[in-house]
Amino acid sequence: MKTLKKVLFWTLVAFAIIQFIPIDRVNKPVDTAVNFVDTKKTPEKIKGLIKGACYDCHSNETIYPKYAYFAPVSWSVKSHINEGREHLNFSVWGTYNKELKESMLSKSIQTIQNKAMPMPGYIVYHKEANLSDAERTLLVQYFEEMLKSKTY
Numbered sequence: 001m002k003t004l005k006k007v008l009f010w011t012l013v014a015f016a017i018i019q020f021i022p023i024d025r026v027n028k029p030v031d032t033a034v035n036f037v038d039t040k041k042t043p044e045k046i047k048g049l050i051k052g053a054c055y056d057c058h059s060n061e062t063i064y065p066k067y068a069y070f071a072p073v074s075w076s077v078k079s080h081i082n083e084g085r086e087h088l089n090f091s092v093w094g095t096y097n098k099e100l101k102e103s104m105l106s107k108s109i110q111t112i113q114n115k116a117m118p119m120p121g122y123i124v125y126h127k128e129a130n131l132s133d134a135e136r137t138l139l140v141q142y143f144e145e146m147l148k149s150k151t152y
């Protein structure tokens with residue numbers, strides 16, 4: 001019992017201490033001249049879907065959920081955001097070259113279709129990102145149209 005109490009105590013101490021490890025939650029400013037939904041003049045409905053389902057991890061307009069303020073969950077959230085932005089950042093879409101745009105559009109289509117994106121774990125806490133099949137189809141059609149007409 002004594003050991004258990006000790007373990008519990010030190011676990012709590014460790015938990016308290018890690019709260020002080022800082023995490024950068026400051027979003028970089030968004031330049032509307034290169035931001036995807038601005039440059040593409042994305043229709044309101046589609047814009048709502050992309051912003052609600054993808055922008056938290058794939059843009060500089062991340063809205064941090066409450067659970068993102070507690071370590072170590074916050075570390076996991078931040079690493080998903082960093083990784084997501086590294087792969088695809090809609091806020092800097094205009095700076096991508098043709099190949100990267102094409103690749104990202106077709107990968108987006110794929111990941112939306114096979115439900116790899118938005119990340120399944122994220123959907124649980126974000127209703128607006130839990131896209132219905134109809135919404136997935138709308139997004140896929142929008143990206144496909146853009147690919148076909150080369151208006152990316």
Ligand code: HEC
Nearest residue numbers: 053054057080083084087088104107108111117118119122
């Ligand atoms: C909770 C965070 C999160 C959300 C929300 C999210 N993604 Fe991702 N996305 C990631 C992470 C992390 C990666 C990189 C690791 C991976 O491929 O799983 C990624 C990778 C990608 C890639 C690159 C795949 C590759 O092979 O390079 C595409 C494309 C993508 N996401 C599209 C989307 C689209 C479209 C949405 C919205 C419908 C979306 N994501 C929503 C976190 C997210």
